[in-house]
Amino acid sequence: MTNVILAATGNVGRQIVAQLAGHAAVRAVTRDPAALPGSVYGDLSAPDTIAACVEEGDAVFLLWPLHTGRLLPAVVDAIARRAGRVVFLGTGGVPDLGFEEQEKLIHGCGIASTVLRPSTFAVNTLWWTGQIRTGDVVRGAYGALPMALIHEADMAAVAVRALTEPGHDDATYELTGPEILTQAEQVRVIGEVLDRPLRWEGLTREQARLRLLADETFPDSFVDVLLDGYAAMLAGPPPTLTSTVQDVTGTPPRSLREWVADHAADFVCPGP
Ligand SMILES: NC(=O)c1ccc[n+]([C@@H]2O[C@H](COP(=O)([O-])OP(=O)(O)OC[C@H]3O[C@@H](n4cnc5c(N)ncnc54)[C@H](OP(=O)(O)O)[C@@H]3O)[C@@H](O)[C@H]2O)c1
Structure with missing residues (x-):
C-alpha cells in the first residue's frame, strides 16, 4: 500500500x-x-x-x-x-x-x-516574524483571544496513524495542543524561548487591518478573513483542550515552547 x-x-x-x-x-x-x-x-x-x-x-x-x-x-x-x-x-x-x-x-x-x-496552527505565529526580526514589539488586534495552538508535527503524527493502522475508520478527531494561550501570552512565550523581551501591543481592528494591508508578506485577500475569524472566535465559546493527540499517538501534544524551539531560526533575520 x-x-x-x-x-x-x-x-x-x-x-x-x-x-x-x-x-x-x-x-x-x-x-x-x-x-x-x-x-x-x-x-x-x-x-x-x-x-x-x-x-x-x-x-x-x-x-x-x-x-x-x-x-x-x-x-x-x-x-x-x-x-x-x-x-x-x-x-x-x-x-x-x-x-x-x-x-x-x-x-x-x-x-x-x-x-x-x-485547532489553530502554531505555525500561524510565523506571521509575526517580520515584527520579531526587527524589534521587541508585536502589534496586533485581539490580544486577549485564547487559542489551543497545535504543532504541525502532532497533526502529522495523528494522520500517519490513521493512514497506516486500523482502528480509525469513520472517526472525526478534534486535535488541539496541550495549553490555551492568548495571543499576548504567545508573544511572551516566544520571547522566553528566544531569550528576547518580546511584548504584545494592542491595536484596534482598523489599525491592525491597515498594518496587515501594508505588510508585503501577508496576502491582502486574507486580511479581513483573518480579522473576521478572530472576532468570531472571541465572540464564540472559548477553546477547550482534547486528549486526542495523546490517545491516538501515545505521545502528548507538543507545547508552544517546543514549537518555538523547533522554529527558532525562522524568527532570526536571514544573513546577507
Ligand atoms: N492555519 C490554521 O490555523 C488552520 C487551522 C485549521 C485548518 N487549517 C487548514 O489547513 C490547510 C493548510 O495546511 P498547511 O498549513 O499544511 O498548508 P500550507 O503550508 O498552507 O501549504 C498549502 C499546501 O497546499 C498545496 N496546494 C495549494 N493549492 C493547491 C492546488 N491547487 N492543488 C494541489 N495542491 C495545492 C500546496 O502545494 P503546492 O504549492 O506544492 O502544489 C501546499 O502544499 C488549509 O486547508 C487550512 O484551511 C489551517
Whole structure:
C-alpha cells in the first residue's frame, strides 16, 4: 500500500512525508514536482490530475487549500474510486462548504475515512516574524483571544496513524495542543524561548487591518478573513483542550515552547 500525500509541500504534508520516510511507501503530490525530488504532479483544481496520482488500494492524505469547496466532491470521488482509505484535514477556510458538510462528504464517500479537525496552527505565529526580526514589539488586534495552538508535527503524527493502522475508520478527531494561550501570552512565550523581551501591543481592528494591508508578506485577500475569524472566535465559546493527540499517538501534544524551539531560526533575520 502506498501513502499518497496531497499538499506534500505544506506545513502538515511535509511532516507526514518526513514521519513516513523509511517506514512506508510514500507518493508526495505537488503542483511543482521539479521542486520536490521524487514527487508527482497533482492539482486539486483539476480532479483528473488527482485521479492520476492514486492507484488501487492506496491510502490518501487530503486537505483543501482552495477558497471554494466547489471541486471537493469531484476530488473525493476521484480518490474514492481508487483508494482504500482517505484521511482528510478539515478546514474553516472554505466559506461555501462548512466543516460539517466536509465531514459528511468524506465519511460518506464509500471508503475507509478519518477526518481531522485541528485547532489553530502554531505555525500561524510565523506571521509575526517580520515584527520579531526587527524589534521587541508585536502589534496586533485581539490580544486577549485564547487559542489551543497545535504543532504541525502532532497533526502529522495523528494522520500517519490513521493512514497506516486500523482502528480509525469513520472517526472525526478534534486535535488541539496541550495549553490555551492568548495571543499576548504567545508573544511572551516566544520571547522566553528566544531569550528576547518580546511584548504584545494592542491595536484596534482598523489599525491592525491597515498594518496587515501594508505588510508585503501577508496576502491582502486574507486580511479581513483573518480579522473576521478572530472576532468570531472571541465572540464564540472559548477553546477547550482534547486528549486526542495523546490517545491516538501515545505521545502528548507538543507545547508552544517546543514549537518555538523547533522554529527558532525562522524568527532570526536571514544573513546577507
Ligand atoms: N492555519 C490554521 O490555523 C488552520 C487551522 C485549521 C485548518 N487549517 C487548514 O489547513 C490547510 C493548510 O495546511 P498547511 O498549513 O499544511 O498548508 P500550507 O503550508 O498552507 O501549504 C498549502 C499546501 O497546499 C498545496 N496546494 C495549494 N493549492 C493547491 C492546488 N491547487 N492543488 C494541489 N495542491 C495545492 C500546496 O502545494 P503546492 O504549492 O506544492 O502544489 C501546499 O502544499 C488549509 O486547508 C487550512 O484551511 C489551517
